[in-house]
Each structure stands twice: as structure tokens, then as C-alpha cells.
Amino acid sequence: MLLDQLKSIVGPKGWTVDPVEIEASVTEWRGVVHGSTPMIVKPASTAEVSSIVRACADAGVAIVPQGGNTGMCAGAVPDESGTQIVLSLARMNRIRNIDVDNFSMEVDAGCILQKVQEAARDVDRLFALSLGAEGSCQIGGNLSTNAGGINVVRYGTARSQVLGLEVVLADGTVVSSLRALRKDTAGYDLKQLFIGSEGTLGIITAASLKLYPLPGNISTALVALQSPRDAVRLLAHLRTELADSIEAFELVSDFVFGLVTKHAPELTLPFDDHAPWYVLLDASLGERSDLIEAALMSAAERGLLLDAVIAKNATEAAQLWRMRHSIAEAERSLGKALKHDISVPGSKMEEFLTRGDELLKDLIPDAQLVAFGHVGDGNLHYNVVLPGDVEDGEFVTTAIYGLVAELGGSFSAEHGVGRLKRQYLHQYRTSNEIELMQRLKKALDPGDILNPGKVI
DSSP: OHHHHHHHHHOTTSEEOOHHHHHHHSBOTTSSOBOOOSOEEOOSSHHHHHHHHHHHHHHTOOEEEESSOOOSSOTTOOOTTSOOEEEEOTTOOOEEEEETTTTEEEEETTOBHHHHHHHHHTTTEEOOOOOTTTTTOBHHHHHHTTOOOTTHHHHOSGGGGEEEEEEEOTTSOEEEEOOOOSOOOSSOOTHHHHTTSTTSSOEEEEEEEEOEEOOOSEEEEEEEESOHHHHHHHHHHHHHHHGGGEEEEEEEEHHHHHHHHHHSTTOOOSOSSOOSEEEEEEEEOTTOTHHHHHHHHHHHHTTOOSEEEEOSSHHHHHHHHHHHHTHHHHHHTTOOEEOOEEEOOGGGHHHHHHHHHHHHHHHOTTOEEEEEEEGGGTEEEEEEEOOTTOOOOHHHHHHHHHHHHHTTOBSOSSSOOTTTSHHHHHHHSOHHHHHHHHHHHHHHOTTOOBSTTSOO
């Protein structure tokens, strides 16, 4: 029997059928999607992952790889059949090696992102990926979805942080390409197949990651703005004035910060008057923290901002960032929201927001819009909270994605496709693109056992 075989592979500490633990692993973290599984297997090594995959392939049983289960598109949740095995990478959580001089580190896929950040910081290095769920998400999941986060404006997405991967294929074959090289043009760059594929082409078990020098003193500022267009212009201005020092540049509406202050009354905006929009930014200026004040002063003279506050110390900076990181919890207090993780060219951001407002007023006048995002990479979280009498908001999502496509954007910027957005992939990608994806899937997973029903 397959379950007995899997138990023997991972040993007594490597599996569970406990209903409580299973419930947490078969439910998407927002409670939107619920699945079923007969067992969770928790391998402790790449060899065990390989043996599990081989056994499941022989039995024709599907596997759902799972990291921290913090995704937004149900990409790590099994279906309702009760036949799919959940493979948790949680026990594979070693920092294998840190090469300080090469600015690289090798880690297991189950490492919590925050642990990776801290291990790098302990040797005076920076691992640049940073996002709200970093205390619970795992690096393998980050890579499988090509996660974004707040530092994309300077360092790029998760894809940009990877030097090499170790992956288990659908037949149990282990492909180990963990070379920590910046230059390597010997053949196809195979790691790129698996980054962003959400476990449908192979299971990431380890990664060689790129490190950077610590940025030194960070200057944090909260800027009040009249419009999103001013945010785009402000970023361009600061890049001109401060070169490559902008680490993060987050756009948040006044309505959203209002939700945060209601949710956490101890958090307050440091302005006497409210503005329609705000930008929270970090700049790594070392000892020249005065440069941020000069750059913001010159921006004000050009009419790019209404007001600005610069954090005087790390405590004030942490409070400002706590407001940003509290948005998800504050939003949940409104009820169920339609999540739209979209990207548009920066030059089209204000047009999208203006036309999106008009669209929502026409479709559902009583809807509440929770809008915030990463201006530097054109990524907006455009979440719509429906009134209680509207049960199905798919027509709203379809309209929003249509506008995004018209403006040359994407319906999925950093959350992936998973299970919830599959139909939109077929709608907004060309038939040739879809056919090529299907050919890759069939070539690497002919039995369709790796995370079936997701992405493609």
C-alpha cells in the first residue's frame, strides 16, 4: 500500500494523519479554498523527496508540494478528491553553507525566509527578498511562485536572487545545479524553468542564493501625495537624485491607512491633514542621511508631494513599516475581498486607478476598494470588498483584468496563478504561449502527478 510505503521512507517523524494538522495544510490561509488529503509526508532530505516522488509516480498518485502555505492563489492546497498527497518541505530547513567572499548561500527549500535573512545578516550580508509573510513563508515556496515583495525596485523578484537550484523531477530524478556562479552560459539555464512554475514541473529542494553587502543606515520616510501619478514622478526624481539607493517604495491609499489605524489604534499617521495617497520609502544612504531630506525638499519645490516625514530613528521607522505590514490583517476586518495582484507599466498606473474607480462605481457602487502596492515595479494590490448582498464577484474580476490587459499589464504580478487564476491564464496568454507551457508540462511531468490542476 502506498501510504505504508511513504511512511517507511520518511520514518515515524516524517508523516501525519492528525486531523488538526491536516486541516491547516488543506485550507488556503484566507479560508477561501479547502481540500483533502489522506496524509502529509514531511521528508528530511532530498533523497527522501526523490523516493516519495518515485513511489507516487509508480502508483499514479498526485503530489502537492507545500511550503508555508501562505500563497494567495491556492497553489499549495490539494483538491477535494482526498487522493492527493501533501508533501511538506518544513523539515528540510538547514542553512547548508554561506560563502561570505562569494556573496552566496546554499539553503534547503524549507527554510523560513526570515531565517535566511537572519543567517545572511549574521555574516554582514543581505538577502534582499522581503515580504509580509517572511516569518512563516518558506524559500522554496517563494521561488516556486517567483515572489516579489517590497525590495523589487532595487533587487528584483525572487528569480533575481537565485544562482542555482536542486530539483526533484516527476520520476524522482534529482537535478542538482547549485553552482553559485554569476556567469554560466553552458547550455540552457534550467533553473528558470522551475522558478515561478509553482511545483508543476519539479519540486525545489534546495537553492543557491545571491547575497549583497548590508545597505548600512536606512533612511525611512512617509510622503503624502495628491495622486498615484505623483508617486511615479517622485520615484523617477529620487532615482535621479539618489541613484541606486531606493530600497523600497510602497504606495498606499488614505482609505487603506484608515483601516490600519482602526485595526491598530496605537498606529497613527504623522500628519495633521490627510492626503489621498501616501508613499512609504526606504533609502540606503549610509552616513549621508541628509540626502533624503534634500531630495524630498527639491521634490516638494517641483510640486511632486504635499508633505513628508522622515523617521528620526529605527523605532519610528519600524512603526511606519508596521503600518504597511498590518494592511492584510486590517483588510480582513472588512470581510471577504476579491484579490487582484496586477501589474501595469508605471506610466499607466494612474490611468488604471482612475478608470478602475469608474469601473467599480458602475459595477458595484457599494464596493470598498483596498488599493496599495509596489510603485517601482508597477505592481498593485487592487482588492475589492463586496457588499453583503453580492455573493459572486467574478464579473468584477473579469472587468478589472480586462482593463489591465488593455493597458498592457498582467493579471498576476507576484502571487502566481495557482488554482484560482487558471482560467485567466488561458484568457490572457496567446494560444502559442499556452501550447508551449503545455508541452513543457507534458515533457517534464507526463503522468501529471506534480501539483495537478494548478497553473496550466
